[in-house]
Amino acid sequence: MSTPFLNTPNLPFCKGCGHDLIAKSTAQALEKIGLNPLDVIMVTDIGCHGIIDKTLNTHTVHGLHGRSVALGAGVSFAMENTDKKVIVFLGDGGSTIGLQHIIEASRMNINLTIVIHNNMLYGMTGGQTSGLTPTGFRTTTAMDGNPFSAHDICKLTHTAGAAYVTRILGIGNISDKLAEAYSVKGCAVVEVVEICPSYGVKFNPKRKLSEIMESMGHTEGVWTNDRPAYTYPNTPKQNNLLDKLPVIEQKHTGGLEKHYQLVMTGSAGEGVQVASAILARAALSSGYQVTQKGSYPVTVGVGFSTSEVNISPSHINYHGMASPDAILVTSLDGLNHQLKRINAMKDGLLLIDSSLEVPSTGAKVVSHDFRVAGPKNAALYSLLMFANITGLVKRDAIIDALNDMGLGEKIPVEKIEGLLNS
């Protein structure tokens, strides 16, 4: 005889509780469809339904209130054998807390069955209203009747894309209906409507389940979406992230004797970040150590664009930049962003576009029309001029870096150099 799904007929629920019916019908349903207990991973969370764990011979995972669908989704993602069955039990309270998880599982059509034990209130914590409590239903926190309408969890999950959705009135033997749901490949959502014998019956005497469902406009039924279950795409991944990094050998020499700090700044679209990356590469190919970091507003396509580059003949530890040796400014956005630093410079070099008013500074100022080669090339133009003036990194190193980065076709280097030499 095969191992039963339940290890006891005496389940730990109140007399008359629909959870008892769901658990026993689930055991029957799983036997009907030929599963063994170790084919099943039962994921539960907080709420009366969750105390079923210890009576099950399946694998059991017991998580946080309302999170069992997301927890079960994780289990499902890991299951390479899709014959394994991930079942998630949760209550209407848990469904309220974790509504997004249910919608997401439906949207992604994750291969699991979600069984919502909808007894129309939070039972374990004392009978409070949930998001699935019907309008007018009395709970310990709504003694005059719930003023809000309940989610139609079936409509929500069907609309979101679950392969199979069913609402079942929790009366009689429901194992055939559950067996159908447990047989689905993909996301199956089962709402079993019950009434909590401790709080629901007590505060809503004489009300019948069928009448309550009717008052909500909810009906029993099955709704499907013809969709394949989600499976992780078996596309090959890149083997090694480091292979993509170009190894940069020293091919050049420069005139750098000590740690040098440079800021390039302008507006988005002026090639500031690209030019500073070219500089970093050129510096490394000249035998120097470099750091480079960009700074720009949250909306990266507008406003200032600034890059800080450290270049050093020796290893760079601290890469911050209190007082740069040079600042290259190609537009007003950049000038405004770096104005305090420019004002504070006691020496060093300021290259600034000739359209801008030269601010107060102790740096040596070179004002030049960097935008004449087109605004996209302004930063690179300023970089080539910087190299020309200082000789710290040579022109050939910059041109090599630019070509190695595949930018030779895109940037009119000859035009810029022609302008530079004129």
Added chain:
Amino acid sequence: MQQTSKSKMVITDGSRLMIEAMARAGADAFIGYPITPANLLYSYSAARMPMMLPAPDEITTLQWMTGLSTAGKLPVTATSFPGYALMLESINMAFMMEMPMVIILVQRLGPATGTATCGAQGDLMLLRGQISGGHQLPVLCASDYKDCWTLAAESVKLAERLRTPVVLLTSKEGIMTQRSFDLSVLEDIQPVFKNRYSKSEPYVPYLADDSLVPEFLEVGNPNHQVRTTASTHDTKGILQHSTPEALANTVRLERKANHHLKSYTFFDIDEQPGAKKLIVAFDISANAAIDAVAMMREQGEKVSLLIPKTLFPIPDDYYEIMDRYDEVVMVEENLNAQYARILFGHRLPSKIATVGALGKMITPQEIINGGK
């Protein structure tokens, strides 16, 4: 610094090194969602990890990870404080269930959303107090790009070996900055051995030997029933109120990380004979501290440097080292000397000086000045 014939110089950020190292060490999946400054880790994972799934939010991230972990996968995610805060209950769950995973916490300026693109070291108190009951997760902290490689791999191995979530701590400046870096210094990483229970006797999921680490078996296996729960539980993984067996399990959880601490105590120490002053710095501030120490020595001052890399649990080694000095300068990019106060309490001993900052990296000069 001249390149040698063995050098493999590249320009990289630390995020790339971390994800490559974790994939090599045996991470199976990355559960991602976008948050600055952890986004590079997410995008590299999409290209590299055997499995990468985009989660809709932070709670889902940790729940998916725990589900994957119960089924035998070793997942990784990366976040910053706003996301970490939302993950916290689920991190407690993963801790209670003893599920291997790594959470990379990239610190940024808070409180709340603060400034997403500004670094900080403001989450130490959070990390020390994150588990209800005061239990500790291993927290490793990268202070340079070599650490981004080595400690990323160690965090994966540690998570598997101790059956626990592990936090790999870093900060915006520590993993986003592009740096020249010599790949030839990186050591090979072998994938972690994933031990699985293989005996024929029934599996008891939380029965541990003297190692205090229960053997692992995944749910869904065809041989043994596996139970796990976030609630107080006995060795069988069955929820209990507060039975002696269940409380003993929680006591074991308290002891587990400390029991193995020696095996994952990582720090750098640069002691100068005759020095009476010790500088202590970690994460991004360690870089400034290295420069500060070099400058001080150049000026004739004798000084030593400790760079802690295992932040929690706190290794006794740190106290033993600090006890050897008359002055200790603790450097961290926050307003309230968090790690110093975790080490020594709210009233710091008179020999402890602190250097802090908000919204900017601490400079070498500030460290030099702060010790005077």
